[in-house]
Amino acid sequence: MSQLELLWRLQQHDNRLAQLLLKLKEIENEKRMDDLKVRLKQVEYDITHRKTQKEVDEVKIQRASSKLEQMTCKLSDVEKKLYDGSVSDLKQLTFMSKEAQEIKKESIKLEKDILNLMEETEKLEQELNKSTSLYNALKAEMEKNIEEYKAVAERLKLKIKKEKAALEIILSKLDEEQKIKYSTLKEKKGKVVAEVIDGKCRGCHITIPLFIMCKLKNKDEITYCDNCGRILYYREQGYINTVKTNA
Ligand SMILES: [Zn+2]
Structure with missing residues (x-):
């Protein structure tokens, strides 16, 4: 599983845990x-x-x-x-x-x-x-x-x-570096990983430039939103739903 996928799942479980504790x-x-x-x-x-x-x-x-x-x-x-x-x-x-x-x-x-x-x-x-x-x-x-x-x-x-x-x-499974990034961003932004839906960052709703979209579609590397600084998470719509229900 890629580091990006791990970060995404970490956030899902993190949110769920916070809700349960509340x-x-x-x-x-x-x-x-x-x-x-x-x-x-x-x-x-x-x-x-x-x-x-x-x-x-x-x-x-x-x-x-x-x-x-x-x-x-x-x-x-x-x-x-x-x-x-x-x-x-x-x-x-x-x-x-x-x-x-x-x-x-x-x-x-x-x-x-x-x-x-x-x-x-x-x-x-x-x-x-x-x-x-x-x-x-x-x-x-x-x-x-x-x-x-x-x-x-x-x-x-x-x-x-x-x-x-x-x-x-x-x-x-997550690299030390990503762990640190995750907790730093969480402290600053609350939400660390932002989905990209309809070409827009769900963290700040700004349209993602085409060249970044290309990068997101083709590679699993960690990419940040230029506007809000969150980690961008892009999956084909169907795939996102599967991940959501399975996570
Ligand atoms: Zn953003």
Whole structure:
């Protein structure tokens, strides 16, 4: 294989390797994963917050219920004394009757509070169920993404390995002088070897003079574009396509 052909192939593999490395970097920094992580954290926070709120409400219900129980006992005591005739003092009777009314009033309020709290815990329970379902769905999506990411990354890494191996082979066949020229030009121009299509350099789009075209058609030696300084690569159209697909 001529040095020119080697340079052309070196550039093909070089470009492919750069693209693969870029893709790998892109999937490593994928935004979709970050978004999922943020959402998972939010839902996790919601769940903890609602659980705590529910626990607090349950303690409140317990306290209110035992207080209500005490009230009921007290009321029955007061009412018993009020009606069993053991107390005859009018002043004391009036006081006790007032006390019974107060207890009843307070009991009604406690019952209402308990009902409200029960409603609230029920609502919290529903929200908690919803958040838990959402959390599980997000977690499953996250795990699926991680699996997908791993598979894609593995495939990319394998392709990268193959490209690197192909580059090694080409470089082992390329003259030292050409290697230096290639890296110097790559640093300066990015693209080192420019195809000649329809008599024009694909690097700078200038028309190649006829005498250079003749040289390109007949010899495999390294020829530079007068305008952009890139190495010119000319093949009959059909041949270029074959090389491209095989490379
Ligand atoms: Zn050019």
